[in-house]
Amino acid sequence: MRTQVGIIGAGPAGLMLALLLRREGIDAVVLESRSRAYVEQRVRAGLLEQWARDLLVEIGAGDRLQREGMVHDGIRLSCLGRLHAIDFRALVGRTVTIYDQKEVVKDLIALLIERGGEVLFEAEATAVDGITRDAPAIRFRHGGAETTLDCDIVAGCDGFHGIARPAIPDGVLTVYERGYPFGWLGILSESPPPSDELIYAYHERGFALFSMRAPTVSRLYLQCAPDEDVERWSDARIFDELETRLGGSCALARGRVLQKGVTPMRSVVVEPMQHGRLFLAGDSAHIQPPTGAKGMNLAFADVVYLSRALVAHYRQGRSDGLDAYSRTCLDRVWKAQRFSWFMTQLLHRFPDETAFDRRRQLADITYLAGSTAAATALAENYSGLPLA
Template sequence: MRTTVGIVGAGPAGLMLALLLQREGIDTVVLEARSRAHVEQRVRAGLMEQWARDLMIEIGAGARLVREGLVHNGIRLSFDGRLHAIDFRRLVGRIVTIYDQKEVVKDLIGLLLARGGRILFEAEAIGLGGLAGPAPVIRFRDGDAVRELVCDVVAGCDGFHGISRASIPDGVLTVYERGYPFGWLGILSESPPPADELIYAAHDRGFALFSMRSPTLSRLYLQCAPDEDVSRWPDARIFDELAARLGGSCPLARGRVLQKGVTSMRSVVVEPMQHGRLFLAGDAAHIQPPTGAKGMNLAFADVVVLARALAAWTRTGRTDALDAYSRVCLDRVWKAQRFSWFMTQLLHRFPDETAFDRRRRQADLVDLVGSAAAATALAENYSGLPLAAAALEAAAPFSVSG
């Protein structure tokens, strides 16, 4: 097989990249190890920044998002027994939207296939070769056979445990990593959410997050030990603890628990995000704690930069935008890491926390709800920093809203 850009992974990053390149007339093939049914049911968080929502609409994949997505003007902070609103629309003129990532994937797959794009499901990439040359090769399983996809460029969009990053020789990448001494115990509950916007609760007992998937379906999280045994948490105990960490700031409805699991918390960034003709995007290059809601948004930002650079290269033969890919992306990635760390340390109770630390965190929370400048900084970062247009002058003229 032959294509211009071989894309490993049919998650949000790989699918969005394929659609952006298709719009520029650049041929792609997407290889996905799992079945279409599995990919379209894979549960992930689904908060979209303003510009990411605009991008979905712009490429023609936003009809269900506009119809079914839950628009939020901001978030609520819960502490000292009260709810405090941070109004993004008023502060920075932007919104965020709750829309399940699996629904995003469904929309992108449907659009790409309807437009004649090529996605090979149950095609597991097992090796990358020739990355330093002009014609990299992706070896993949196709049933009982092993086939090869020859391409000009490989986009590694296959997540943290995928083969793309693992194919880069030792010593090329610098890996920055930080683990956190807690996880999130999360449930999906058939119950109305306690508010019409996300609630981030800071409490002496630990952090809690009150999110939603619909007006009747809640996604709820509790700070817990990173190795927490879920069997120790029957439904009643979870709801009791959630109510306790709300601290009486608002009532909490209880419902039937549909899912239950523990999410680990860590930050990882690899530099550079490229090696030869291989370009990493999304979780293949960086992961961050979910407190800042940056995962899918950063993946989209990466592939917008990559698509622009590839469009410029195929039009003119110039490589300056491709050469700058990692630098441009990492500027945004590190800002997102800083914000995710800020939100995580602000809201969680650390095992070695002192009385001084607790009072300092309390002062940070009071400052956020009492200072327009502090609230604006949070709103800017949470709702999505604009894409760095100046750094992309040499690339294709996409009209993504900032």
């Protein structure tokens, strides 16, 4: 097989890149190790920054998004029994949209296939060769046969545990990483959310997040140990703890629990995000705590930058965009990491914290609630910094 750009991974990054390239007449083939059904049902958070929502509409993948996406003007901070509003629309003129990542993936797959794009499901990439030469190749298994995809460029969009990042030789990459001494116990509940906006709650017993997936379906999270045994948490115990951490700031409806699980948290950035003709995007290159809601948005930003560079490469013979890809992406990535860390340390309880730390957190929250300048900085970062 032969194409111009070989893309490993049919997540948001890989699919968006394929669509952006197809729009510009650049050939690409997407290889995905899982089945289409698995990919379309894979549960992930789904919050879109304003520009990312606009991008989906612009490329033609926004019909369902515009009908079903839940637009939010801001967030609420819950602390000491009070709700504090951070109004993004009023502060920076932008909003965010709740729309499940699996629904985004469904829309992108359907559009890519409709436009004649090539996606091979159950095609497991096993090796990437020749990335420092002019003729890289991706070896993969599909339909019981070993096959090679020859290409000009390889885009590694296959997540942190994929094969793309390890294809870069030892000594080339620097990995920046930090773990967190907690995770999130999350449930999907058949109940209306407690507010029309997301609630980020600070409480002496730990952080809680009150989100939604539909007007009658809530997505709720509790800070917990990273290795928490979910079987120890009955539905009643979870709702009791959620009510406690809301601190009486608003009422919480209870409902049938549809899903339950624990998500560990970590921060990872690899530098550079490119080597030779291999370019990393999305979780292949960076992971951040979900507190800042940056995962899918950063993945889209990466491939917007990469698609621009590839268009200049194929249309004008320019290499400056490709050469600067890592530097351009990492500027945004580190700003997103900074914001995700800010939100995480603002609202979570740390095992080694002191009374001073707790008082400082409360001062941060009350400062945000009372300062237009501080609230504007949060709104700007949360709703999405402009693309370079």
